[in-house]
Amino acid sequence: MAAQPDMxxxxxxxxxxxxRALRRGGDFAEVFAEDRRATSAVFDxxxxxxxASSRDRGAGIRVVVGETTGFAHTADLSEAxxxxxxxxxxxxxxxxxxxxxxxxxxxxxxxxxxxxPGDSVPKADKIALLARSDDAARSAGSAVxxxxxxxxxxxxxxxxxxxxxxxxVDDQVRSRLAVSVVAVGDTGRQTGFESVAATSGFExxxxxxxxxxxxxxxxxxxxxLAARPAPSGAVPVVLASGSGGILFHEACGHGxxxxxxxxxxxxxxGRMGELVASPxxxxxxxxxxxxEWGAFAVDDEGHPAGRTVLIxxxxxxxxxxxxxxxxxxxxSSSGNGRRQSYRHLPMVRMTNTFLLDGxxxxxxIVSRTPHGVYVAKLGGGQVNTATGDFVFGTTEAYLIEDGHxxxxxxxxxxxxxxxxxxxxxxxxxGDFAMTPGTCGKDGQSVPVGCxxxxxxxxxxxxxxxxxx
Amino acid sequence: xxxxxxDLARLARSVAEQAGxxxxxxxxxxxxxxxxVRAYDGEIEVLSQAASAGIGxxxxxxxxxxxxxxxxxxxxxxxxxxxxxxxNAVFATPxxxxxxxxPDGVAPAGLxxxxxxxxSTPPERKAExxxxxxxxxxAADPRIRQVSSADYGDLAxxxxxxxxxxxxxxxxxxxxxxxxxxxAGDGGHTGVGISAGRRLxxxxxxxAVADAVLRSTRLIGxxxxxxxxxxxxxxxxxxxxxxxxxASALSGESVTKNRSMFAGRVGxxxxxxxxxxxxxxxxxxxxxxxxxxxxxxACRRNALISGGVLQGFVFDTVAARRAGTVSTxxxxxxxxxxxxxxxxxxxxxxxxxxxxxxxxxAVGEGLFVQSVTGVHSGVSAVSGDFSVGAEGLWIRGxxxxxxxxxxxxxxxxxxxxxxxxxxxxxxxxxxxLAAGQTIAIADMAVGGE
Numbered sequence: 060m061a062a063q064p065d066m067x068x069x070x071x072x073x074x075x076x077x078x079r080a081l082r083r084g085g086d087f088a089e090v091f092a093e094d095r096r097a098t099s100a101v102f103d104x105x106x107x108x109x110x111a112s113s114r115d116r117g118a119g120i121r122v123v124v125g126e127t128t129g130f131a132h133t134a135d136l137s138e139a140x141x142x143x144x145x146x147x148x149x150x151x152x153x154x155x156x157x158x159x160x161x162x163x164x165x166x167x168x169x170x171x172x173x174x175x176p177g178d179s180v181p182k183a184d185k186i187a188l189l190a191r192s193d194d195a196a197r198s199a200g201s202a203v204x205x206x207x208x209x210x211x212x213x214x215x216x217x218x219x220x221x222x223x224x225x226x227x228v229d230d231q232v233r234s235r236l237a238v239s240v241v242a243v244g245d246t247g248r249q250t251g252f253e254s255v256a257a258t259s260g261f262e263x264x265x266x267x268x269x270x271x272x273x274x275x276x277x278x279x280x281x282x283x284l285a286a287r288p289a290p291s292g293a294v295p296v297v298l299a300s301g302s303g304g305i306l307f308h309e310a311c312g313h314g315x316x317x318x319x320x321x322x323x324x325x326x327x328x329g330r331m332g333e334l335v336a337s338p339x340x341x342x343x344x345x346x347x348x349x350x351e352w353g354a355f356a357v358d359d360e361g362h363p364a365g366r367t368v369l370i371x372x373x374x375x376x377x378x379x380x381x382x383x384x385x386x387x388x389x390x391s392s393s394g395n396g397r398r399q400s401y402r403h404l405p406m407v408r409m410t411n412t413f414l415l416d417g418x419x420x421x422x423x424i425v426s427r428t429p430h431g432v433y434v435a436k437l438g439g440g441q442v443n444t445a446t447g448d449f450v451f452g453t454t455e456a457y458l459i460e461d462g463h464x465x466x467x468x469x470x471x472x473x474x475x476x477x478x479x480x481x482x483x484x485x486x487x488x489g490d491f492a493m494t495p496g497t498c499g500k501d502g503q504s505v506p507v508g509c510x511x512x513x514x515x516x517x518x519x520x521x522x523x524x525x526x527x
Numbered sequence: 528x529x530x531x532x533x534d535l536a537r538l539a540r541s542v543a544e545q546a547g548x549x550x551x552x553x554x555x556x557x558x559x560x561x562x563x564v565r566a567y568d569g570e571i572e573v574l575s576q577a578a579s580a581g582i583g584x585x586x587x588x589x590x591x592x593x594x595x596x597x598x599x600x601x602x603x604x605x606x607x608x609x610x611x612x613x614x615n616a617v618f619a620t621p622x623x624x625x626x627x628x629x630p631d632g633v634a635p636a637g638l639x640x641x642x643x644x645x646x647s648t649p650p651e652r653k654a655e656x657x658x659x660x661x662x663x664x665x666a667a668d669p670r671i672r673q674v675s676s677a678d679y680g681d682l683a684x685x686x687x688x689x690x691x692x693x694x695x696x697x698x699x700x701x702x703x704x705x706x707x708x709x710x711a712g713d714g715g716h717t718g719v720g721i722s723a724g725r726r727l728x729x730x731x732x733x734x735a736v737a738d739a740v741l742r743s744t745r746l747i748g749x750x751x752x753x754x755x756x757x758x759x760x761x762x763x764x765x766x767x768x769x770x771x772x773x774a775s776a777l778s779g780e781s782v783t784k785n786r787s788m789f790a791g792r793v794g795x796x797x798x799x800x801x802x803x804x805x806x807x808x809x810x811x812x813x814x815x816x817x818x819x820x821x822x823x824x825a826c827r828r829n830a831l832i833s834g835g836v837l838q839g840f841v842f843d844t845v846a847a848r849r850a851g852t853v854s855t856x857x858x859x860x861x862x863x864x865x866x867x868x869x870x871x872x873x874x875x876x877x878x879x880x881x882x883x884x885x886x887x888x889a890v891g892e893g894l895f896v897q898s899v900t901g902v903h904s905g906v907s908a909v910s911g912d913f914s915v916g917a918e919g920l921w922i923r924g925x926x927x928x929x930x931x932x933x934x935x936x937x938x939x940x941x942x943x944x945x946x947x948x949x950x951x952x953x954x955x956x957x958x959x960l961a962a963g964q965t966i967a968i969a970d971m972a973v974g975g976e
Binding site: 100103104106107108109110111112113114115116117125126127128129130131132133134147150151182183186204205207241243247248249250283289291292293322323324326402404438439440441443445446447448449450451452469470471472473474475476520521522523524525 | 567568570571572573574575576577578579580592593594595596597598599604607608611612614615616618619620622650673675710714715716717751754784785786788864866900901903904905907909910911912914915916918932933934935936937938939972973974975976
C-alpha cells in the first residue's frame, strides 16, 4: 500500500512497528498516531484576554500479552522513534513467537464532514463571536458583574493500525462556545453558565443563537440572586428536557461500561436480562448521531462508531465494549474504545448517551406534581459504580408548589442510588434534547453527549439547607 | 523518545532572547518521564512507560498577550510556536496590566525535590510494588471482596522558565505514589489507601493497605441517613478538599475578576478566631512544594487568614498589577500547554492540639464524613454554596458508631469557616494543593430520608 497524504504514518511503516512490538510474542499490538491542533480564545472582563494555539503530535503503542498490557508513547513519528516506543511497550512480553501483520481494507473517513474546520477560520471571526456573547450577557441586567466567554476548536486526525489487520483513520473537528456569568446583589454572588459544543466546524455558530445562549447564562446567575436555599431531604424531582442528561450518565452509564462489569465493580454486573429501571426507560449509547459532541466515524481503536441499546423498557440488554474487553468475551467491540490522546490507553467510554422519548406531556408532568423540585439545568456529577451511589448538581432549579413552578432555588447536589432512582422514574415526556459535556474517567477526559426528555423521579434526596 | 540531551534552560533562554524591540517573550519548557503500573488479580494489568516534552511561549507586545504551545522541543516546531504566539498577540485587547514577571530579588528556598531512584529504578521493581500492594490488600481482611485497582505511579519532571525580562530558572522534581481501592462486603463499600513521596523509600505500602481496608470495611452495612442538622467532623482528606476550594477563592485572579466570595473582605472576620491559614510552597513536607512559581519567581510563604481575619490573596504578575500590588510568587500552571494563573500550591491550616479521637469525644453526637462526592458540581467558590454527597459514620456518645451512606451535607463556605469548632493536630500531607487534618464544623444540614 502506498503512502497517502492523509496518513500520519505510512502503512508499511506501521506494519514494521507492529512486527517489532510483537517480536517477543503477544496476543495483540496496536499503533495509534495522532495529530491534534487546537485554538482557544477567552473574552474576559470585557476584553480579549488571550488567544492560544496548541499543537500535539505523536503515537502510542500497546502490546497485550494475556491479561497484561504494555504501553509506551512518543512524540517522534520517525521510524526510529516508533520502533523505540514499540520496544518499550513490548517489554511486558517474554519468549513468545514473533509474527507479522497484514492489514485489511482501510476503515473510516479521512475527510471530516466539517464545512469550516477551525484551522480555516480567521482568528478575527472567533474573536467577534466572543464579543457578541459578551455584549449579550452584559445587556441582561445591571447586576451582571462579570462575563467570561470562551471559544475552542480542535482538529484531531489519527491513524490506528493493529495486529488484527485493522487500519483506520479519522478526522474529528470540534467547536465549542461557553459563557459564564457572575451576578452580584445584596444576597452575594451567583453564577450562570451555558455552552454549545458539537462535532462540527465553525458552521455550528451559523445555526446557534449566540445572544440567546449568553442571555441564558446571565439569566441563570441573575435568577439565583433572589433564590432561596434548596430543600434538604427526599422530594419528587422533575428534570427538564435537555437539562443535562447527566442523570443517566452517572446513574447507570458508567456502571454499564464493560471494564467495570468485568471487574465486578458495577452494581449492574450479572444483571443482564433483569429489570434494572422503570419500564419507561429505554437508554441508548450512540456514537453515530451526526454532529453531536460525542460523535465520531471510528473510535480510538479503529472500530466504527455504533449504536447500542443498553436498557430496553427497563430491562438491561447490553453493556458498552472496547476492543480488548470484547476480544476476551469473543464478541465485537461496540465502538466505545476511546482515549484522551495518543498519550493515553483507550478504555470503555460513553459517546452520546440518552433516554428515548416517552408519551407524556412536559407541562402535565409538572401540574401533576403537588410539591417538589423542578431542575431546569444540571451541572456535573459523580458516581461510585461499585455501590451505584451517585450525585449530580443543579445550576438552575425551582420549587414546585401545587403543580406550578414558584421560587428559584440555590444550587445543590442531588444524591441517589442508580438502580433505585431508575426504578422511580414515573413519567417521561416526548420533548427529547441533548446537552454536551466532558466525561472524566481514570484521569482521562473525552467529549460526550447526554440527552433526555422531561421526566419525573418520584423521590430523590436533594442536598439543600432548608426543610424538605 | 524526546530530546533528552537538550539543556532546557539554554533552549528557553535562546528562544526568549529572540524578543524584538517593544516585545517581551516568556518560554516555559518541560520534560518528563513517567511509569505507571496497575496490578489486578495477581497479574500486571498495565505497564506504561512514557516520556514527554513540550514548550509554551507567551509573547507580550503593546499590552497584548498571545500564547502557543507544542508537545515537542524540535527546533522547527519551537520556531512555529513562537510565530503562532506572536500572531495570536495581535488579536488581544491592549491591557496595561499585562506583562511578564521581572526578577524581584526574593531568594528561592533550598529544597531538594529530586531523587534519582524514581527514574532509575527498573520497571520490574515498580511492578512488584503494585503486585504486592494488591496481594496484601486482598489478604488483609476476609471482608475485602475485590481490589478494583492497585497502582504504582511516578513522575520525574524538569522545567525551565526564561524571559526576555531577565528571568532564567530551572528546577526538577520527582514524585511517586501507591494507591489502592478496596471493595468490602456485598454493598461494594469502597476505601482508597494512598501513600506518596519524592523517593521510592518514602512509600509506605502497609499504611496504604491499612487505610484502604479500614475505610472500606467500616462502611459495611451502611444505611441511608435521616435528614437533620448536626455537627459534622471531616476526615483529614475531606478537610484537604474543602481547603482547596477555599484556596481557589483566595486567588488574586478570582478576586480581581469578581469571582470570589472573599473579594473586598481583607481585614474582615471570615472564619472562627482559631483559624490560621497559610500557603507555603517552601515547606518541604508539602507534596506540591516548589522553589519557583510558574513565572520563574521564588515561591514564598503567604499568610491568608490569621486569627480568623482575612489577610490577603495570592498573586501572579498580571493579577497583582490589576490589584495594584506585586506578585506573591504564586503563578501556577498546568504544564507547558497552559498559561500561568494566580493560585495556591501548599495550603495548610494551623494545627490544633487535639487528636481525632479527642475531637469525636468533644463533639459527642454528629456525623463523621469519610469521603465526599460532587465537589465540582455542588461547591462554589464564587457564591460559597456548599452541597456534597457524603458517606461515613454517625458519632454517638463521643465515638464512631453506625456507618451511613447516600446522604448530603450542606451549608455555605462562609458559614462553615465561622463554625469550625475543633481543629485537629493530625496533619496529613497527601497529593494535592492542601494538607488536611480532622476538623469539626457545627450546625450543618444533613439530607437523607
